[in-house]
Amino acid sequence: AHRACPFGRPSGGPRTGFHVRVGGEPMAPPGGDAGYPPEPQLGDAGGPIWEVVGGADRGGIVVRMQQELGSTLEPTRLSTGALVLELELVGERLHYGLLQGSGPNSGWVSTKLKDKELLIRTGQILPPVEEAQGQAGQAGAGRGQGARQQQPPGRGRGRGKGGPPDPAHQWEHESLFTEPEPAAPRRPANSGVRWIPGSGTAGGKYAKLDAVELEEACRERELEIAKIESRAHAAELLECLDRLERMRVPELKNEVKKRGMATTVGATQSDLTARLREALVWERMRVKPLSEVCREKQLPMAGDEMREDLLQMLAYSSWEARGVPVWRMPSDTVAHGILDQLDRLEAKSPEELALICEKKNLPVEENLPAKDVLIGRLRTAIVWDQMPIAELRQECLDLGVPAEELDEMGCREEQQQGAAWRPRPFGSASPESIQREAMVQRLLEQMWMAYEDGLRISQYFQILGLPETATVEDVKKTYKKLALRYHPDKSEQGEQEMRTQDFQLLSEAYESLLAYIKAVQGEATAGEGQADEDGEEDAARPQTAVFMARHGERLDDAELAKGRLWVRSAERPWDPPLSERGRLQAMALGKAIRQHAEKLGLPAVTRIFTSPFLRCVETAVEAARQLEVRNVCVEPSLCESFCESFYRAWCVPGANGDWGGPENCRNGVEVDPERLKNEARGPASELLHPVWLKHAKGSAGRMSKDYEPFLPLSELRFTWGDFETEEQYTSRLRAFFDFAAGAFPGEGAVFISHAGPLKMLFANLKPDLTPQMPGYCALYLLHRPQSSGADGGPAEWQAPLAADVEHMRRWARDRHGAEGGGPFGRGSRRLPREGPGLF
Known part of the structure; x- marks a missing residue:
């Protein structure tokens, strides 16, 4: 089931400065008054502090809205390491308030699952509000005089001293219209503008009616009198409804905006009038019937919300119905601007919408889908374009799109500009705008991946x-x-x-x-009764699985497609990094590995080993993010072959990146050693010194510092004239494979290497199968049970995948029909037909 809003429901108030207005006054997000940062609703009393220790491999533990295990799940998890305040403890079920970390601001969680602790007490106690306020000194106490004491939602706000009377009783004169206590002064609001000018009851005709006459007037308007807060509220409501009937469409739209609500699609005068009438009634309702309205709309509730919280939730629901996450927008003006764009799109035909999607590089089926599908994709793209950069970064995190290196890039550029300030050239982009553009581009690529996954699933249903x-x-x-x-x-x-x-x-x-x-x-x-939901690891399966994959698209291939020879100007021409397309391919590779492991019932990947070449390291890092593997291990055994063809691709006169050298200097042609690049005359280990790993994008904090390579880098002593033979590099690859398979039984591992080495290793392991030269991010899978084979030795390796590139199909041709991004690159660089390959 798809939610109306693709960006998720706010769990504890807006993350931006946007405050929804209700009743003409700016209303603070749940947990804080207008103009002040939101605070979690923790009540007046203190209590024990707990720390979340479970769910580390699942992104945290699940949260439910009620105490019962079968109650509704919150859309986000409570992060591992979060600190929470104990509001109530019932057996092993904890009602908490969030103090530190990410996740819903409040809810119910399990403190343990079977014998596994999910939360533990820290031993710290949060002092009660009175005690904390007393420690603030006389100045703080003075400021608080006459102010409302913060209360949990639904306790005492907008009620008389005795609480609301029974709605079932008839309205007998003043009995159901008990005047509420005067509200204490609020903190300064951003604006005190009432939503309908002169909407107060002073001097109004309804204020002069007695209780019986007022009751009759409400019934004529079909108002449920037992739900209205007081007699004064009823008179004010009738005055507002009279004015409402005299308003035109522009005025009605303006009043909807003032209240922080979203207009409906193609809203007519009657639609707007109905929405405002509904809002007017809500504002003057007692808390209990207002809570019932929220429940009827299936809004998530804890049961103790205050009036402002309930009105805020109702306002949010109008935005969710339009699919716009208003709580993530920089302002209400921006949010309403998005609605205006969506209204214009609604007036267009499916053919016109398809053209707009193509211009924005969004997916469009050959057979045009329903109009709402196209508008949904356009809505998502429009929202991404308007999100603050902090929200874009969170969106990338939520969708598993890597953005860490983009943050690093922005910081470096800002530092460089700050070191030697100079006016920015006219028209040049700021670091933030560059980051924003890159993040949006990656999110669009993620949309394409999800679209293609959906197409594939639809095709499978058709096959059956x-x-x-x-x-x-x-x-x-x-x-x-x-x-x-x-x-x-x-x-x-x-x-x-x-x-x-x-x-x-x-x-x-x-x-x-x-x-x-x-x-x-x-x-x-999903529920807490399932180990998978609360982060408990599945029992080890009796399988050992090794995924082997080639790196993604190289930068020199991407440059060659643009008519540039990267190798001739590069500082390290033997070690090109990934292109931007290559990083996206690496993301797709990581997802494909996870999907294959789940589909075949294989153990989750726990280890990733990579060749020390930059393109392999960057591929491994992106795949590790998708697989949620913390560290990547650099293993020299997985290196490219240091054969003659490798060296001639970059070190001889006129080298152009072609495997085996340029036309006039192919393998076997004698070369004056003095005309070679200096690095070719040193040991191969110097070409891959670990100091260069810091240049691998996104590798910060990802490279294992404790891993001891099976083959020390210093053992790579090959040099120009003393080349590595096919037997030598096949031997080192097989030796490491056998070691890893025996050292980590029952686990899943990934090897990131190069095309030639992978082809030769697979041929060595499965000589009965015809090996193929793998394309970019091509995937092999070998797995076997831990049990012995028929002869008492290790079971035979099974190979369900061999150079598989199904997950790379979208890069076989670019979307404009030009050759590009295919398995073997986009340029004309000569590639090996047999044997090892530098690609």
């Missing part, structure tokens, strides 16, 4: 002839019937190859749909 609402049992039954029909054993002579391909596709669809449906069901029915 099932609707997308099918259950796991439906998939199993259908697969069994089709498998019997299309099994290769039942094919006639000459049809076996075709039947085999059909059966493989059928099996792929079956496995993928099972994983997809179970994942969707898991998200919908």
Whole structure:
């Protein structure tokens, strides 16, 4: 099920300075008054402080809105390491208020799961409000005189001393209109403008009515009199409704905006009038019936909200219905500007919307989808364009899009500008705008990936002839019937190859749909009773899995496609980093590895080993983020071959990056040693000195400092004239593979290396299979059970993936039809046909 708002519901008030206005006054986010930073609703009393220690590998622990385990889940988790205040403890269920960390501001969590602690007491106690205020000194006490004491939502706000009477009783004169206590002075608000000029009751005709006459006037307007706060509120409400009927569309829209609410699509005068009438009634309701309104709208509630909290939630719900996360916008003006753009889009035809999507580089199906699908994609792109950079960064984090190196880039540029200030050239972009553009671009790439994943799932449903609402049992039954029909054993002579391909596709669809449906069901029915939901690691499965992958697109290939020879001007021409496209490919690689492991029931990846070349390190770092692996280990065993072709690609006169050298200096052509680049005459280990790893983008904090390589870098003594042979590098690769497979049984590992070495290693492991030269981020998978084989030795390695590039399909051709981003690069750089390859 898709939420109306793709950006999530606010868990404790806005993260920006935007304050929704209700009743004409700016209303602070839940937990704070207007003009002051939001604070968690922690009540007046202190209490023990707890620390979250569980869920480290799941992004935190789940939070529910009520004490019951079956109650509604919060959309975000409570982060590991967060500090929370104990509001209530019932058995092993804790009602908390957030003090430090990320996650919902309040909710219910489990303190333990079976024998595993999820939260522990820190031993610290938060003092009560009175004690904390007493420690503030006389000045602080003076400022607080006459001010309201902060209360949990729903306690005492807007009520008489005795609380609201029973709504079931009839309205008998003054009994149901008990005047509320005078409100204490509020902190200064941003604006005191009433939403309807002169809306007070002083001098109004309804203020002069007695209780019976006022009751009759409310009934004529179909107002539920038992729910209104007081007689004065009823008179004021009737005055406002009279004025409402005389307003025109522009005035009505302006009043909706003043109240911090979103207008509906194509709102007419009657629509706007109905929305404002509803808001007017809400503002004058008692707290209890107002809470019922929120429950009817299925808004998340803790049960003790104050009036302002409830009105804030109702205002938010109007924005959620339009799919605009107003709490993440820099101002209400920007948010309403987005609504104006969406209203203009609603007036366009699907064909016009498709053209706009193409101009914005958004996905568009060949058969035009429903209009709301196209508007949804455009809405998402528009919102990203308007988000503050801090919210963009959070959006990247929420969607698993890497942005750390973009922050590092912005900091470096700011430091450089600050070191020697000079006027910015006219039209040049600031570091923040560069970061923003890069983040939005990555988010758009993420949208494309999600779109293509959805297409693939739809195709799998079509292969099985099932609707997308099918259950796991439906998939199993259908697969069994089709498998019997299309099994290769039942094919006639000459049809076996075709039947085999059909059966493989059928099996792929079956496995993928099972994983997809179970994942969707898991998200919908997750609970603390399941170890997976609260971060408890699954029991080790009796499998050892090794994923092997080639790095992503190299920068020199990307430059060659633009007509530039990167190798001739580079400081280190033997070690090109990834291009921007290559980093996106590495992200897709990490996701593909995770999906294959889940689909095949293999252990989660816990270790990533990489060749020390920059392009491999950067690929490993991006994949590690997607796989949630903390550290990357640099292993020289996975290096490219230091053969003659490797050196001639960069060190001989006229070198242009071609494997084996330029046309006039191919392998075997004698070269004067004095004309070689100096680095070629030193040991290979000097080409890959660890000091250069800091230049790998995004590697800060990701490289393991404790890992001791299986093959020390100093052992790479090859140099020009003393080249590495095929037997030598195949031997080092196989030795490390055998070591890793034996050292980490029952675990999942990833090797990031180069095309030639991977091809040769796979051929060595599976000599019965024909090896292929892998493209960018091509993926191999080898796995075997820990149990012994038939002869008592290790079980045979299974290879369900060999140079697989299914996850790279979108880069086979760029979206403008030009050759680009394909498996072997976009330029004309000569690549090896056989043997090892520098790519």
